[in-house]
Amino acid sequence: MEIPESVKKRLTLPAEEHFYAGHTACQGCGASLGLRYVLKAYGKKTIVAIPACCSTIIAGAWPYNTLDANLFHTAFATTGAVISGIEAALKALGYKVKGEDGVMVVGWAGDGGTADIGLQALSGFLERGHDAVYIMYDNEAYMNTGIQRSGSTPYGAWTTNTPGGKRHFLEKRHKKKVIDIVIAHEIPYAATASDAYPEDFLRKLRKAQKIPGPSFIQLFAPCPTGWRSPTDKSIEIARLAVQTAYFPLFEYENGKYRINMPSPKKEPKPIEEFLKLQGRFKYMTKEDVETLQQWVNHEWEKLKKLAEVFG
Amino acid sequence: MTEYKPIKKVVSGNYAAAYGALHARVQVVAAYPITPQTSIIEKIAEFIANGETDIQYVPVESEHSAMAACIGASATGARVFTATAAQGLALMHEMLHWASGSRLPIVMVNANRALAPPWSVWDEQTDSLSQRDTGWMQFYAENNQEVYDGVLMAFKIAEDKRVSLPAMIVESAFILSHTYDIVEMIPQELVDEFLPPRDPLYTLTDFDNPISVGALATPNDYYEFRYKEAMAMERAKKVIKEVGREFGERFGRDYSQMIETYRTEDAEIVFMGMGSLMGTVKEAVDVLRKEGYKVGAVKVRWFRPFPKEELYQLAKEVPAIAVVDRNFSFGQEGILFNESKGVLFNTDARPLMKDYIVGLGGRDFTVNDVRTIARDMKKTLEKGKVKEEVVWYHLKR
Numbered sequence: 155m156e157i158p159e160s161v162k163k164r165l166t167l168p169a170e171e172h173f174y175a176g177h178t179a180c181q182g183c184g185a186s187l188g189l190r191y192v193l194k195a196y197g198k199k200t201i202v203a204i205p206a207c208c209s210t211i212i213a214g215a216w217p218y219n220t221l222d223a224n225l226f227h228t229a230f231a232t233t234g235a236v237i238s239g240i241e242a243a244l245k246a247l248g249y250k251v252k253g254e255d256g257v258m259v260v261g262w263a264g265d266g267g268t269a270d271i272g273l274q275a276l277s278g279f280l281e282r283g284h285d286a287v288y289i290m291y292d293n294e295a296y297m298n299t300g301i302q303r304s305g306s307t308p309y310g311a312w313t314t315n316t317p318g319g320k321r322h323f324l325e326k327r328h329k330k331k332v333i334d335i336v337i338a339h340e341i342p343y344a345a346t347a348s349d350a351y352p353e354d355f356l357r358k359l360r361k362a363q364k365i366p367g368p369s370f371i372q373l374f375a376p377c378p379t380g381w382r383s384p385t386d387k388s389i390e391i392a393r394l395a396v397q398t399a400y401f402p403l404f405e406y407e408n409g410k411y412r413i414n415m416p417s418p419k420k421e422p423k424p425i426e427e428f429l430k431l432q433g434r435f436k437y438m439t440k441e442d443v444e445t446l447q448q449w450v451n452h453e454w455e456k457l458k459k460l461a462e463v464f465g
Numbered sequence: 466m467t468e469y470k471p472i473k474k475v476v477s478g479n480y481a482a483a484y485g486a487l488h489a490r491v492q493v494v495a496a497y498p499i500t501p502q503t504s505i506i507e508k509i510a511e512f513i514a515n516g517e518t519d520i521q522y523v524p525v526e527s528e529h530s531a532m533a534a535c536i537g538a539s540a541t542g543a544r545v546f547t548a549t550a551a552q553g554l555a556l557m558h559e560m561l562h563w564a565s566g567s568r569l570p571i572v573m574v575n576a577n578r579a580l581a582p583p584w585s586v587w588d589e590q591t592d593s594l595s596q597r598d599t600g601w602m603q604f605y606a607e608n609n610q611e612v613y614d615g616v617l618m619a620f621k622i623a624e625d626k627r628v629s630l631p632a633m634i635v636e637s638a639f640i641l642s643h644t645y646d647i648v649e650m651i652p653q654e655l656v657d658e659f660l661p662p663r664d665p666l667y668t669l670t671d672f673d674n675p676i677s678v679g680a681l682a683t684p685n686d687y688y689e690f691r692y693k694e695a696m697a698m699e700r701a702k703k704v705i706k707e708v709g710r711e712f713g714e715r716f717g718r719d720y721s722q723m724i725e726t727y728r729t730e731d732a733e734i735v736f737m738g739m740g741s742l743m744g745t746v747k748e749a750v751d752v753l754r755k756e757g758y759k760v761g762a763v764k765v766r767w768f769r770p771f772p773k774e775e776l777y778q779l780a781k782e783v784p785a786i787a788v789v790d791r792n793f794s795f796g797q798e799g800i801l802f803n804e805s806k807g808v809l810f811n812t813d814a815r816p817l818m819k820d821y822i823v824g825l826g827g828r829d830f831t832v833n834d835v836r837t838i839a840r841d842m843k844k845t846l847e848k849g850k851v852k853e854e855v856v857w858y859h860l861k862r
Contacts, residue, residue: 201669203537216686219677224669226540227679228533229563235530239495239537239545240669242521246492246543249670257670275533278526 166353168194172222179212182385184349184375184392185291186212189221189262191352192289195359198223200258201244203237205272206230207264208298208377209291231271233261234279237286252285252366259286265306266296269332273305280339280368287362287369290332293377301380305330308400309446310429310438312382318437328449336370337406343369345405345414349376350392354403354414365407374401382433394428399454404461411461425450469716471649478641481609481648482548482574482634483508485616487518488656489572492543495523495534497553500586501642502576505548528553532560532571539569540678542668544620547571550638551578551592558596564631565600565694567679568666570623571631572616573601577740577791578638579826587827588638590740590792594768594800600694602632602701603768605739607725609646612636614718617651621660621708627700629666637741638827651716659715702770723772728754729761729783734842737763738789739801742823742830746789749835758839765801773808780805780814787842789835791824798855817845820855828859 157169172193179186185208193200200223204210210227214220228236241251241259250256261279263272268290276288295313296302303313308329312318316325336344343365347355355373362369374395376388383391395401396415399422403414425447429435438446476484482505486494496506512518521538525531528549539545549557554575564571579589593603604619606612612634619632636642651659667676682690706721713719727747729735736746743764753760763779763786765772780786790799797803802820809815821838824830838858845851 198675199672201541210681213677213680215681215683216677217680219675219680221677222675224672224675225677225680226537226669227677227681228536229559231529232533232536232560235495235525235533236537238523238525238530239493239534239539240541242493242495242523242534243538243541243543243545244670246519246521246538247541247670257672274526275530278530281526282523 167191167356170194170197172198174220174222177212177214177220179208180379182376182378182388183212184377184388185209185264185293187349188291188373188375191355192260192262192359193221193223195356196258196260196363200224200260201226201240202260202262203228203233203240204262205233205267206298207267209262209264211298230267232275233263233267233272234275234277234288237261237288238279238282238284241284241286252363254364258363261286261288263288263290264297265290265292265294266304269305269330273335277339280336280341280370283367285366287371289371289373291373291375293375293380294329295380297377297380306332309449310435310442312434312437322437324437324442333372340409341370342367343407346372346374346401346403348374348392348396348401348403350389350396351403351416358405380434383431387431391428391431394423394431398423398425398428398450400425400428400450402454402457404457409464411457411464413457413461422454469655470652472652473647474650475645476609476648477504477643477645478606478609478612478636479504479576479643480508481613482616482636483512484650485613486546487512488651488653489546489617489620489660490544490662491520491546493521493523493535493538493545494547495525495531495538496547497525497528497531497549499528499550499553501578501638502548502550502574505574528556529560532557532564535571536560536564536567536569539564539571540567540669542663542665542670544663545571546573548574548576550576551580554592554596555580558599561596561599561601568629568694568697569631570620570629572619572623572634573631574612574616574634574636576636576638576642585826586638588640588791589825589827590635593633593635594792596633597769597800600630600698601769602630603635604632604766605635605768606641607741607743607764609641609648610718612641613648613650614712614720617656617660618708618712618720622701622704624663625704626666628697628704630694630697630701635740640741655715659712698770705767720766722775723767724775724779725764725766726779727762727764729763729779731759732761732783733759733846734785734787734839735761735763735779735783736787736789736835736838737765737801737805738791739765739768740791742789742791745830745832746835749832752832753836753839758843760839771804771808776805776808777812777814780809780816783816785817785842785846787838788818788820789823789838790820791830793822793825817851819845819851821858822855823858834858
């Protein structure tokens with residue numbers, strides 16, 4: 155569909171699309187939205203590697219490709235390694251990689267494929283300093299296999315292998331801080347982003363493109379199917395994740411932390427605001443909510459300190 | 466064509482492999498250290514450090530990632546090489562399937578090493594033979610020269626569009642990997658004539674016509690993907706022979722046959738095996754011939770694709786075959802024995818066949834051992850039937 159110039163002028167995101175309609179994501183899927191933004195930012199001169207995850211399916215079964223970019227489907231554990239190889243080959247073949255007019259190499263992996271099975275390959279990729287962007291779209295469980303807990307699943311969440319029940323068998327570990335693990339590699343650029351703040355995400359994608367070396371973005375990508383939430387509430391939930399400081403937006407650039415909260419002067423909302431829209435948290439007791447709130451507070455204070463000391 | 470004057474170098478099998486990769490103008494190497502392969506990738510790093518090549522070298526954090534990085538690089542369009550052994554090869558297993566399924570002509574040297582536990586670093590073929598069904602071609606080198614030649618030929622065969630499958634060059638731990646021998650190397654310009662730059666089946670760099678590689682295939686499509694791969698492996702037999710012949714014409718060492726026969730013309734007993742132990746076997750054949758035994762040897766060069774027709778032709782003419790397997794498949798028998806017996810089933814060839822399990826975990830296998838096997842096989846031949854099919858030859862009793 156042609157967008158009139160008058161409308162185009164007012165757009166805060168690029169009008170061009172490199173992610174086709176007709177893909178097979180669930181209604182309200184945050185992952186597909188995120189991938190659409192990635193391709194808006196980087197355009198066609200992009201090679202995307204996708205391991206086993208929802209996006210394997212979303213991208214389309216053979217012979218379809220939802221992406222208007224070269225796509226390499228790879229094994230679950232290998233995103234970091236495959237993009238390392240792609241980058242090395244591009245350099246060997248004389249291509250400019252990354253930067254304004256360079257070829258963009260993008261690893262697009264879920265939280266299971268990043269926090270768990272792909273963590274080693276991610277670490278290798280970061281540590282070796284390849285010119286590529288790794289994006290972890292975080293929907294906080296193994297959604298493609300049918301909602302099993304991952305290292306990135308939050309405290310108190312129901313999943314199919316933390317099912318609640320009489321013995322209150324819920325997720326009892328806090329969300330793994332993948333972004334902190336990434337930052338421990340002291341890479342040039344790492345950031346969190348959210349489907350609810352696409353302009354912020356686009357800005358970060360562009361920064362990741364410009365800064366040489368490995369970049370990492372952890373994108374908060376709601377999953378109505380796995381979160382047992384209404385399909386029209388994905389953006390609201392993503393926004394609340396930021397507003398409650400459950401998933402704060404920030405950047406780590408060359409050793410400096412910068413918090414990018416939309417309303418920096420506002421105190422975070424109580425975590426209940428984020429929890430109440432999602433069926434996955436319905437088994438949480440008051441004590442569980444308090445435990446999660448304590449964790450959020452602690453992490454938020456820690457981040458503010460980091461921004462203060464290394465800002 | 467420029468006149469061929471070989472450059473003789475005294476090198477280990479590992480260095481022969483590294484020179485092979487260098488002369489093949491490999492563009493990306495992603496590798497992880499493991500004994501006894503390590504000096505291959507060390508040597509390549511040294512080539513880079515000395516400015517002899519500008520290979521992109523990716524020092525990955527595991528073999529699983531090594532093969533994944535090789536896959537990414539090869540799909541992008543580069544000529545890619547790596548090396549591994551035993552545990553490393555086992556860790557790569559998932560990605561071996563990924564490489565062949567993506568139809569990527571990656572060449573890898575595997576230094577045969579026995580799998581743990583118990584820990585071992587010594588020679589055994591079970592590591593590579595366990596990867597039988599991964600869709601990789603497998604070439605077993607007898608000596609350092611074959612390692613070097615094998616790497617060069619493997620690229621040409623693997624990259625041939627009729628094939629487009631990965632290839633594994635297999636060398637013995639220490640017996641080849643660390644033992645120095647004269648290798649005739651080919652001047653670069655002649656290698657270039659033999660092996661032009663890679664012309665890939667597909668790349669990820671056509672940005673106007675993007676492709677998707679490895680997408681989900683439903684039961685309605687998957688079957689045909691596998692059939693095409695099977696046919697590519699079948700076609701590889703022809704390409705192997707073509708390239709092997711061309712190599713012989715250019716450089717004097719003929720590889721046009723997937724098996725190598727040695728003094729088999731009038732042989733009653735033929736010893737069959739793969740890799741470096743076949744050097745010992747050939748030596749023993751000479752000794753046994755002098756002692757009056759009518760024996761010969763058959764070296765299986767290519768295990769995948771399997772030289773079915775060649776083995777049938779041989780088996781038609783030879784009364785008895787003693788397979789020397791430096792490998793074992795638990796619950797069955799030696800792997801080469803099993804495979805070679807299998808190809809004869811629907812044929813009229815019915816030689817007496819016995820399997821000798823030798824040299825596991827690097828147990829020494831000598832000319833005298835072959836003589837003992839010859840005597841045992843002679844008895845079998847006289848009796849006209851095989852009583853004990855699988856013999857654990859070295860067992861301490």
